[in-house]
Amino acid sequence: MDYLLHVLILIGIxxxxxxxxxxxxxxxxxxxxxxxxxxxxxxxxFALMSNRVAGGFLVVIxxxxxxxxxxxxxxxxxxxxxxxxxxxITTLGVQVVLSSLFNNCVSLxxxxxxxxxxxxxxxxxxxxxxxxxxxxxxxxxVGLVIAVSRLLVCRYTGRVLRAIRxxxxxxxxxxINVAGYKITISAISASMAxxxxxxxxxxxxxxxxxxxxxxxxxxIVSAVILGGAGxxxxxxxxxxxxxSIPEALRFVGLxxxxxxxxxxxxxxxVLVILMLVRPRGLxxxxxxxxxxx
Amino acid sequence: xxxxxxxxxxxxxxYLALLSVGFGLIYACGRFFHFAHGAVFTVGGYAAFCLVHTxxxxxxxxxxxxxVAAAFVGALLEQCVYRPLRNRGASDLAMLIAxxxxxxxxxxxxxxxxGEDTKRIDLRSSISSVSVLGARLTGGQAIAIVTAAAALCAxxxxxxxTRFGKALRAVANDSDxxxxxxxxxxxxxxxxxxxxxVLAGLAGVIFALDxxxxxxxxxxxxxxxxxxxxxxxxxxxxxxxGSSFLICLLQQVIVWFLSSEWQDAIVYAILLVxxxxxxxxxxxxxxxxxxx
Numbered sequence: 001m002d003y004l005l006h007v008l009i010l011i012g013i014x015x016x017x018x019x020x021x022x023x024x025x026x027x028x029x030x031x032x033x034x035x036x037x038x039x040x041x042x043x044x045x046f047a048l049m050s051n052r053v054a055g056g057f058l059v060v061i062x063x064x065x066x067x068x069x070x071x072x073x074x075x076x077x078x079x080x081x082x083x084x085x086x087x088x089i090t091t092l093g094v095q096v097v098l099s100s101l102f103n104n105c106v107s108l109x110x111x112x113x114x115x116x117x118x119x120x121x122x123x124x125x126x127x128x129x130x131x132x133x134x135x136x137x138x139x140x141x142v143g144l145v146i147a148v149s150r151l152l153v154c155r156y157t158g159r160v161l162r163a164i165r166x167x168x169x170x171x172x173x174x175x176i177n178v179a180g181y182k183i184t185i186s187a188i189s190a191s192m193a194x195x196x197x198x199x200x201x202x203x204x205x206x207x208x209x210x211x212x213x214x215x216x217x218x219x220i221v222s223a224v225i226l227g228g229a230g231x232x233x234x235x236x237x238x239x240x241x242x243x244s245i246p247e248a249l250r251f252v253g254l255x256x257x258x259x260x261x262x263x264x265x266x267x268x269x270v271l272v273i274l275m276l277v278r279p280r281g282l283x284x285x286x287x288x289x290x291x292x293x
Numbered sequence: 294x295x296x297x298x299x300x301x302x303x304x305x306x307x308y309l310a311l312l313s314v315g316f317g318l319i320y321a322c323g324r325f326f327h328f329a330h331g332a333v334f335t336v337g338g339y340a341a342f343c344l345v346h347t348x349x350x351x352x353x354x355x356x357x358x359x360x361v362a363a364a365f366v367g368a369l370l371e372q373c374v375y376r377p378l379r380n381r382g383a384s385d386l387a388m389l390i391a392x393x394x395x396x397x398x399x400x401x402x403x404x405x406x407x408g409e410d411t412k413r414i415d416l417r418s419s420i421s422s423v424s425v426l427g428a429r430l431t432g433g434q435a436i437a438i439v440t441a442a443a444a445l446c447a448x449x450x451x452x453x454x455t456r457f458g459k460a461l462r463a464v465a466n467d468s469d470x471x472x473x474x475x476x477x478x479x480x481x482x483x484x485x486x487x488x489x490x491v492l493a494g495l496a497g498v499i500f501a502l503d504x505x506x507x508x509x510x511x512x513x514x515x516x517x518x519x520x521x522x523x524x525x526x527x528x529x530x531x532x533x534x535g536s537s538f539l540i541c542l543l544q545q546v547i548v549w550f551l552s553s554e555w556q557d558a559i560v561y562a563i564l565l566v567x568x569x570x571x572x573x574x575x576x577x578x579x580x581x582x583x584x585x
Contacts, residue, residue, distance in 0.1 A: 031386060033393075078569050085326060085385045089519060090568050093561045096516055100558035214512075218397055225390065257409065264401035271394025275387050276377055288387050 018235035020192035026229030029165030040212025042197020072190020114208025228284020300428035315489030325388035331515030337497025367490025
């Protein structure tokens with residue numbers, strides 16, 4: 001039972017990551033390979049602040065999300081000049097630089113050894129202690145993230161973002177502040193990823209740079225593409241599938257190392273196969289495979 | 294000290310330049326980032342390791358076979374992934390995503406097959422070390438540098454002299470026009486893939502001999518070669534050769550004055566600044582793909 005709860009919590013964390021990336025990649029057409037870095041910024045901010053900042057879990061999460069959002073806005077800024085695959089390369093650079101900071105600022109982040117003894121979240125009198133309470137916490141966060149995303153994409157904002165994705169110059173000619181939208185959406189996306197990072201750090205009470213590496217960023221991209229970019233529920237579905245399938249493999253009697261490799265092979269093959277066979281994913285609206293105008 | 298610095302830079306240059314030139318040629322022809330190039334590099338290293346250590350093949354034969362293995366993987370990727378994508382009119386971003394996926398899948402397949410641990414190719418050779426202008430190199434490193442330089446010269450000659458080289462440059466310049474004058478683009482893409490992969494395989498063998506064999510060995514050189522190709526100016530092999538040397542030299546300077554763990558961060562930070570400030574690369578060549 002505990003194991004099932006554990007898997008559900010993981011799925012929840014990855015749903016937040018996939019949905020947050022999809023706001024940028026699926027709606028605004030800005031594919032980012034740095035989502036795991038923002039996940040990491042959230043996790044490290046939480047680990048660093050939770051012992052030092054008074055006010056409990058919500059304040060810390062707020063600060064982490066705000067900080068990550070600021071970094072996200074800086075990353076969104078180059079997207080005004082740099083498009084599609086070059087934006088992907090730029091975010092790849094951001095991912096490499098931030099990974100390196102996580103690994104090498106040993107006095108702050110503990111370096112490759114990571115940080116341990118991250119305290120459990122306290123909200124008022126309530127302390128998350130059991131797996132079930134973490135699941136509730138994660139579920140609330142997932143609900144909030146999905147609600148915010150739905151609100152964003154169902155209305156005017158969503159139409160503007162899709163217009164930017166389809167034809168940026170035309171959108172600008174309608175008098176829409178394309179730069180503002182692009183920067184804002186990357187800030188929102190980065191703060192959502194940071195919320196996932198806070199929950200991750202609190203739940204495991206241990207973090208190390210390998211959880212926030214380029215490989216993880218690619219895994220998040222896989223989830224978005226498998227589920228289908230340009231919809232809110234698609235990436236959520238993709239994340240759920242990509243976490244649960246490798247977990248199921250454990251019951252076949254494979255070792256942890258084998259499962260870890262099979263997991264990555266699955267993520268990689270998903271990208272290749274979907275691009276070849278069904279670039280819009282399972283339930284997606286946006287086809288990454290289509291040539292941009 | 295300076296000569297040793299340059300010598301150390303040349304050692305890393307020997308594999309980085311080979312990898313980057315292949316990556317750059319494939320980019321120039323297909324206009325997509327071939328991330329799986331890093332996996333081809335790793336395959337080259339593992340093939341050399343397996344042939345030498347598991348099967349006991351004489352080293353030189355093994356290295357030749359490793360190049361063939363790398364070429365095979367490169368051709369397979371082109372035929373099974375990139376060509377269908379291109380025929381479907383896929384965007385450059387789709388090619389990048391598929392290529393990233395192929396890289397991850399191949400790297401972890403190798404990890405599954407051979408284990409995660411780092412391996413070394415031990416030739417037990419007794420080539421004495423050489424000393425040039427006060428810089429010390431092992432014999433193997435000297436041979437690697439000379440081999441890499443020779444291979445690069447051969448590639449430049451192929452590009453300049455042969456019919457295939459002309460066709461390649463035509464496709465890189467204007468793919469549609471090349472088709473109009475009767476160049477078989479699919480064939481050129483395949484041949485470029487094979488040529489690039491042979492270079493990557495050679496780079497992998499050199500890396501395997503000088504550094505290590507590990508499933509993740511391709512990632513770092515791959516990241517650096519992306520920088521080298523963008524900095525050197527896309528579609529300019531000579532620029533790429535020069536920029537990869539600059540990157541290696543910069544890395545050695547960082548190691549000398551700071552510490553080795555900051556190498557990647559600094560190189561990539563420079564790339565970010567460059568992408569934002571001077572997107573056409575250092576070699577003044579227009580990149581038509583660049584928007585705005």
